[in-house]
Amino acid sequence: MHIPHTSKALYPQNIQRGFIRQVIHCATALLDPKCQLCSEACTYRSALCSACLMQLPHMPQCCPVCALPTPHGNHCGDCLRKPKPYQRTRCALLYENPVSYLMRSFKNHSQWDIGRMFCEQWLNQHQHQHQHQHQHQQNINGDLVTKPVTPVTPVTPVTPVTQAIIVPVPSHPKHSAKRGYTPSVVLAQHLSRSLNIPLQYALKANREPKQQKALCRKQRLQNLHNVFEAPYPIPQTIILVDDVVTSCATAIAASHALQKAGAKNIEVWAIARTPLT
Ligand SMILES: [Zn+2]
Ligand SMILES: [Zn+2]
Numbered sequence: 001m002h003i004p005h006t007s008k009a010l011y012p013q014n015i016q017r018g019f020i021r022q023v024i025h026c027a028t029a030l031l032d033p034k035c036q037l038c039s040e041a042c043t044y045r046s047a048l049c050s051a052c053l054m055q056l057p058h059m060p061q062c063c064p065v066c067a068l069p070t071p072h073g074n075h076c077g078d079c080l081r082k083p084k085p086y087q088r089t090r091c092a093l094l095y096e097n098p099v100s101y102l103m104r105s106f107k108n109h110s111q112w113d114i115g116r117m118f119c120e121q122w123l124n125q126h127q128h129q130h131q132h133q134h135q136h137q138q139n140i141n142g143d144l145v146t147k148p149v150t151p152v153t154p155v156t157p158v159t160p161v162t163q164a165i166i167v168p169v170p171s172h173p174k175h176s177a178k179r180g181y182t183p184s185v186v187l188a189q190h191l192s193r194s195l196n197i198p199l200q201y202a203l204k205a206n207r208e209p210k211q212q213k214a215l216c217r218k219q220r221l222q223n224l225h226n227v228f229e230a231p232y233p234i235p236q237t238i239i240l241v242d243d244v245v246t247s248c249a250t251a252i253a254a255s256h257a258l259q260k261a262g263a264k265n266i267e268v269w270a271i272a273r274t275p276l277t
Helices: 005-010 015-031 050-054 077-081 099-108 112-141 173-179 183-195 217-223 249-260
Strands: 088-090 164-168 237-245 265-273
Touching: 088 112, 099 112, 099 183, 099 237, 099 265, 112 183, 112 265, 164 183, 183 237, 217 249, 237 249, 249 265
Parallel strands: 088 265, 164 237, 237 265
Antiparallel strands: none
């Protein structure tokens, strides 16, 4: 599928500012690589020492649709009451300390090595399953379908082959300009390269929503109504990448915009999930 080059303009970034902050951070990390949590010496690329990596709070069993932790991995009450516009959410870590502290360092202080570490945690948790499904689907279709599927037997009609793309959730241009980068773009680029899935800058943030923190879930959904728009043609299968899933309001709003542009199968990939909505 043709991906419009101009679509990157939907994710405006202050390249110079982001680049300078990156260079300063990389030089410091190269000269004196230390664990971001305990200050023990570690390798330049790892961000955390192996002891701190092992203590990160990994996802317990959770609702397959929204990744809310549930007993035995059952669907949560919210997803049973009201289906989400996406089929699945995959997260790697619980959004509690020290993940919340590390996430702030990644998002607000240009610590991209933490973003890379987050992606590696995500890949460790999901890549094996992803590759198994990918290979299974390739055997049947001779092409790529990255959407997780129930096992397909040869007698079952095969669903149309669709090329999946990774789409990062955009930040409002004001925030991207202040940071010099968009955190979800950094994560999406790393996952796209690691899994060889094309990345498309398909969503645009039309307006700046109010701060979500003080709002209840219903208000968050209203606050994000029509914030996103997908102005270019997109394939039917989309992997939506974000940093943290909290109330699902962002994933729901972004999925509605993608559906309006023709998406049929949407999966949300995020680094971390809050334990409660
Ligand atoms: Zn450490
Ligand atoms: Zn759920």
